[in-house]
Amino acid sequence: MLKLIARRLMVAIPTVFIIIVLSFLIIKMAPGGPFDAEAEIDPEILANLERAYYLDRPIWEQFWRYFTNLLQGDFGQSFVFRDRSVADIIIQGFPVSAQIGLWAIFIGAFGGIALGIIAALRKNSLVDYGVMTVAMTGIAVPTFVTAPTMALVFGLYLGLLPISGWGGGALANMILPIAALALPKIGVIARITRGGMLEVLRANYVRTARSKGLRESIVIWRHTLRAGLTPVVSYLGPAIAGVMTGSVVIEQIFGLPGIGRSFVEGAVNRDYPVVMGITILYATLIIIMNLIVDLSYRLLDPRVEMSK
């Protein structure tokens, strides 16, 4: 197991490095710099600015400077908010995004698995069709439709919940964003769970277990769940990534001070260091998540070759 983790890390670390190089290059290729303001800047001032941010140096030197700073946890200064470092922006925004995202994944996984199992056990019944219709709706209706709609209904018409802002992390402020993020996850996970369970319920060993006269609850809990849920586990890696990108939109709609919103603002303002810092953070997180999912997948299903 340790060997496997080590080998995976040997792949993951170069991947992160390549992503750093890639996003650095893409952003350097961009036409228009951060100082192309509406007003003409004096060439001398511009030169000074560029010197201050090392923009006059050769590109490999800029990259090396950026990379070595990165290793020390220094993501650079924001070009737009001169008094804030990218690390500051991330430290302030990340807890917001992480809280929303983790809750959404948690609710999405449990809600989806529960609905999927119910649907699979009552295959082709009204309950099954009902659950699958709800799941399909959760998948097909985009979050930027569900989120404003929920804000409209629960916030404005019923007046139950605040429609925007963070409120210092008050529960009431988190309910709508989490619900909007979790909804599509519930749908996808319910569908995957149903498919996985149906496949396993047909397996020979489940038939054997039933014909031995085991109680249905034991057949389900002990014999089918573990194998039936492996597809869900392998989906959770990409799902976490999905929640992260979904949060970009959600944070925008609900006016939450997370890093998703900083990312979009950075992209609009060509604030390269902010955009790069957040991209690298997300990519690293996704790689780590996939690693964890991959390992737990192998634990759940011993048939998956451990050495590969």
Place this chain on the structure above:
Amino acid sequence: MTVAGIDNDKAAVDAKPGAGGDSRSPARRAFDRFMRNKSAVAGLIIIALMTVTSIFVPILSPKDIQTVSWEYVLSPPSFETGYWFGTDVNGRDLFVRTFYAGRISLAIGLLATAIAFMIGVIYGSISGYFGGALDSFMMRVCDVLYALPTLFFIIILVTVLGAKNIFIVFMCIGAVEWLTMARIVRGQTLSVKQKEYVEAAKAIGLPTSKILARYIVPNVTSAVIVYVTLLIPVNILIESYLSFLGLGVQEPLTSWGLLISQGSVEMENAPWLLFFPALFLTVTLFAFNFIGDGLRDALDPKDR
């Protein structure tokens, strides 16, 4: 023989009871299976209608998408005023705008998917056909790109290239969404290149480019049909995300995402501005997903 027997049984159960030997070709059988799937056929009809109306409604309607009328600012949907879907903050007719937006959204979805399809097929078939070090290198590249969250990658590309036109928007989406396609095609190529006809083509000395174009590509594309169908709604959705965030389609053009974004600003006073574009977008996404599911079931009749 037993295998064929089982197959026949399945087909017979699948088709009419007591049909006995099924003389239909596999393609015909798949087509029949698809046509019996009610939701898939409904999806197909909806997409056909959506396409036709979004092409012709803006042409035939007496109102223009930019015509501003100050007497009818934010007027609710009504038959009497002639504004069936109501008007926006500038008094522009939402009915025409919604169909016009459909044009852009559908076009971007299709074009982005076409680009992803082309890159994926070319990349995947080259990687699979040549194998060896080139294959592992190309797949390594895919793995790295997979680690980047799609929407982030697209947003970076769109910003860097300065998204002021829809051309850049769909190029960027297509340029990012080909990874899974390439993997499917590569896997298929690995098995197709073992076939006798490919060997025969090699034996008569056909150049590799021709073998790829004539024998590999036509035989691997069928494997990605379902994925392509399911990628169209994903790309429509990505475009709307971008437009919603203000990074995609820009005024005076419009798309469903942009309309929804404008609608969600005004939802307090004018909920119809959010409702109609959202309805159209959602119905379209549903329809494409149903078609994709129907195709998958029709082409791969293992019951799920």
